[in-house]
Amino acid sequence: MSTLLEVSGVSVSFDGFRAINNLSFKIGPAEMRAIIGPNGAGKTTFMDIVTGKTRPDEGRVIWGDKSVNLLKMSEAKIAQAGVGRKFQRPTVFEDQSVFDNLMMAIKNDRTPWGVLFFKPKSSDNARAEELASEIGLADQLHRKSGELSHGQKQWLEIGMLLAQDPQLLLVDEPAAGMTLEEREHTTALLAEAAKTRAVVVVEHDMEFVRRLECKVTVLHEGSVLAEGSLDHVTQNQDVIDVYLGR
Amino acid sequence: MSRSFFLKNPSVLVFIACLALFTLGATILSDGFGVGLISTSFIKTLGKTLCLCLVAIAMDLVWGYAGILSLGHMAFFGLGGYMIGMWLMYERTRLIITESMSNAAIPPTDQEVVDAIGTQIFGVVGSSDFPTIWLFSASLPMQLALVVLVPGLLALIFGWLAFRSRVTGVYLSILTQAMTLALALYLFQNDSGLRGNNGLSGLQNLPGLDAVPQSTLSVWFLWASALALGLGYVLIAWVVSGKFGSVIRGIRDDEARVRFLGYSVEGYKLFVFVLTAIIAGIAGALYYPQAGIINPAEMAPIASIYLAVWVAIGGRGRIYGAVIGAALVSLVSTWFTSGQVPSINLGVYTVNWVDWWQVVLGLSFVLVTLYAPKGIGGLFDLISGRTPPNRHGKDLGPDAGSLQEQEAEQ
Ligand SMILES: Nc1ncnc2c1ncn2[C@@H]1O[C@H](COP(=O)(O)OP(=O)(O)O)[C@@H](O)[C@H]1O
Ligand SMILES: [Mg+2]
Numbered sequence: 053m054s055t056l057l058e059v060s061g062v063s064v065s066f067d068g069f070r071a072i073n074n075l076s077f078k079i080g081p082a083e084m085r086a087i088i089g090p091n092g093a094g095k096t097t098f099m100d101i102v103t104g105k106t107r108p109d110e111g112r113v114i115w116g117d118k119s120v121n122l123l124k125m126s127e128a129k130i131a132q133a134g135v136g137r138k139f140q141r142p143t144v145f146e147d148q149s150v151f152d153n154l155m156m157a158i159k160n161d162r163t164p165w166g167v168l169f170f171k172p173k174s175s176d177n178a179r180a181e182e183l184a185s186e187i188g189l190a191d192q193l194h195r196k197s198g199e200l201s202h203g204q205k206q207w208l209e210i211g212m213l214l215a216q217d218p219q220l221l222l223v224d225e226p227a228a229g230m231t232l233e234e235r236e237h238t239t240a241l242l243a244e245a246a247k248t249r250a251v252v253v254v255e256h257d258m259e260f261v262r263r264l265e266c267k268v269t270v271l272h273e274g275s276v277l278a279e280g281s282l283d284h285v286t287q288n289q290d291v292i293d294v295y296l297g298r
Numbered sequence: 299m300s301r302s303f304f305l306k307n308p309s310v311l312v313f314i315a316c317l318a319l320f321t322l323g324a325t326i327l328s329d330g331f332g333v334g335l336i337s338t339s340f341i342k343t344l345g346k347t348l349c350l351c352l353v354a355i356a357m358d359l360v361w362g363y364a365g366i367l368s369l370g371h372m373a374f375f376g377l378g379g380y381m382i383g384m385w386l387m388y389e390r391t392r393l394i395i396t397e398s399m400s401n402a403a404i405p406p407t408d409q410e411v412v413d414a415i416g417t418q419i420f421g422v423v424g425s426s427d428f429p430t431i432w433l434f435s436a437s438l439p440m441q442l443a444l445v446v447l448v449p450g451l452l453a454l455i456f457g458w459l460a461f462r463s464r465v466t467g468v469y470l471s472i473l474t475q476a477m478t479l480a481l482a483l484y485l486f487q488n489d490s491g492l493r494g495n496n497g498l499s500g501l502q503n504l505p506g507l508d509a510v511p512q513s514t515l516s517v518w519f520l521w522a523s524a525l526a527l528g529l530g531y532v533l534i535a536w537v538v539s540g541k542f543g544s545v546i547r548g549i550r551d552d553e554a555r556v557r558f559l560g561y562s563v564e565g566y567k568l569f570v571f572v573l574t575a576i577i578a579g580i581a582g583a584l585y586y587p588q589a590g591i592i593n594p595a596e597m598a599p600i601a602s603i604y605l606a607v608w609v610a611i612g613g614r615g616r617i618y619g620a621v622i623g624a625a626l627v628s629l630v631s632t633w634f635t636s637g638q639v640p641s642i643n644l645g646v647y648t649v650n651w652v653d654w655w656q657v658v659l660g661l662s663f664v665l666v667t668l669y670a671p672k673g674i675g676g677l678f679d680l681i682s683g684r685t686p687p688n689r690h691g692k693d694l695g696p697d698a699g700s701l702q703e704q705e706a707e708q
Contacts, residue, residue: 103558131560143555145548152544162560164569168542216559 056081062111071097073274084246086261087254089271095254099222104130136218140225142205146198154180157212187211203234220250227260310535321524330513341516342588348523349585354624356574362614364570365550369602370474371578374449376597378579379586383498385441389505391415422496429491445583453575461564478599485594497593607663613675
């Protein structure tokens with residue numbers, strides 16, 4: 053199987069504290085992966101490194117068929133290359149409508165000049181409506197996104213992620229603060245996305261991870277503790293000791 | 299810019315209509331063209347106020363929309379004034395000198411004329427040679443181009459350095475203040491080439507138009523300022539109305555998020571910074587011929603702070619708010635500092651408004667910031683009954699979506 057993203061031997065320290073320690077990770081082009089691990093294991097920091105927010109002290113991050121080095125690229129360039137990210141806390145532009153949020157995310161020319169003279173084509177409008185109905189916000193298209201409920205904001209962010217049409221989706225705790233029904237909808241959205249792209253989901257909730265039915269990577273103190281099916285890792289003694297045993 | 303732009307933004311048409319009515323009214327009441335109820339000096343004050351409104355809407359674009367609190371835009375304004383002032387001063391001096399020399403027995407050579415102009419202009423700073431920066435001062439088209447180019451280039455270089463190193467927030471504001479201060483201090487020097495603290499003067503006299511009285515000229519400038527403000531307003535309204543507006547408001551609210559959507563935040567900031575610097579330069583080029591004099595004190599850091607205060611009081615993030623703030627505060631300020639407001643005698647202490655106005659202004663700024671962050675423009679929301687819900691605080695939780703909807707409808 054070919055590799056979409058390969059992270060190898062990455063370490064990063066904050067004021068002497070090693071948040072990521074010699075971490076290696078690989079994912080293929082149409083794969084779903086769950087990352088679990090206790091609080092402070094470095095899950096968010098891992099995403100920060102892949103998306104260019106945090107520069108690691110050592111290691112390599114290689115992307116795509118052409119094996120480009122993501123560590124040399126800016127956040128914007130990495131996003132343009134096809135890495136989309138959903139933050140742990142829902143971050144949508146609250147002052148703007150759902151439609152404007154989606155329109156900003158839909159894949160199009162990103163240069164200031166191109167955006168200044170941008171006129172939404174009918175295909176763009178159709179795409180925004182299609183996404184809105186996918187994430188269950190078709191009726192809310194012209195509301196300010198700040199008025200949405202917490203769960204709706206999470207979906208809007210997932211919608212914005214899909215709108216970018218990325219090859220890799222990094223999703224940080226998408227189900228946090230969602231009701232059971234909302235979680236099921238979220239699982240469906242992610243599973244659908246994983247048919248055509250790579251999806252990495254960070255999640256605390258074991259039930260949620262079980263429903264994703266995918267390979268699981270367990271992170272602990274900044275490195276990989278175990279990897280495999282959920283049943284496999286939950287039987288691993290190390291994992292039981294540091295994570296499940298508590 | 300199409301019909302649909304105006305349909306979607308009716309406030310632009312309302313503003314243009316108000317501006318046209320104002321200009322018409324002022325013209326009818328003016329000395330030069332109408333019944334003479336408004337003195338020439340007050341027409342000039344009104345024209346200057348329109349220029350201040352123009353720089354204020356530029357400030358609103360860069361601060362209210364893009365979230366960059368620049369405390370240096372009055373430096374760009376001043377630079378625009380200097381650029382047009384150089385031509386005005388050169389050309390007028392040249393006309394006076396050629397006329398006085400034409401009576402001489404031997405016609406003067408070109409070099410003699412240039413030397414005489416130099417002596418006339420730079421005598422006050424003990425020099426007679428033209429500094430290099432006056433290279434194009436004989437050419438109106440060149441100096442007009444410099445009105446745009448000099449502020450634009452300075453903003454481009456400064457912005458590139460600052461944004462590229464991701465300087466944001468209060469550090470960026472301090473940096474822009476430092477730029478303004480450095481520029482003002484440099485211009486104060488006699489050998490800066492712009493006549494040091496004397497500045498450029500006599501700018502109200504347009505070369506070759508000696509026959510036209512100031513009462514007429516002042517109305518011409520009022521028209522030109524109104525036109526520039528109208529065009530600037532439409533331009534800025536158009537810039538913020540579409541997706542570009544979405545992106546820069548996104549940058550203001552959460553710049554990291556915009557980056558992860560694939561937009562180069564630095565490029566957008568630079569674009570807005572340079573565009574607004576150019577608008578400020580043009581506003582300055584229209585302002586100083588009405589003021590008649592420009593000197594480096596005009597570019598002191600405090601001027602840019604006032605600009606931010608106007609925009610804050612008028613209401614950030616809405617273009618008409620900036621116009622209201624700039625017009626109201628600068629006119630009231632002119633009135634208070636003119637000494638026409640009677641002092642209040644408190645027995646033990648006399649409140650002299652020329653001094654106390656600053657305190658009042660400072661207090662209103664603090665009060666507006668604390669209690670009416672939307673400024674005067676926020677009143678329009680009350681009138682139109684549009685009270686957007688404040689949903690920047692805590693989330694109500696996953697199941698409370700319907701509750702928020704009720705809130706929204708209140
Ligand atoms: N910018 C930062 N500065 C200092 N410490 C940080 C920073 N980002 C993360 N950390 C630390 O790194 C560790 C891993 O954090 P994080 O990746 O957020 O964990 P989680 O797995 O819960 O998402 C934590 O101990 C956190 O305090
Ligand atoms: Mg985390």
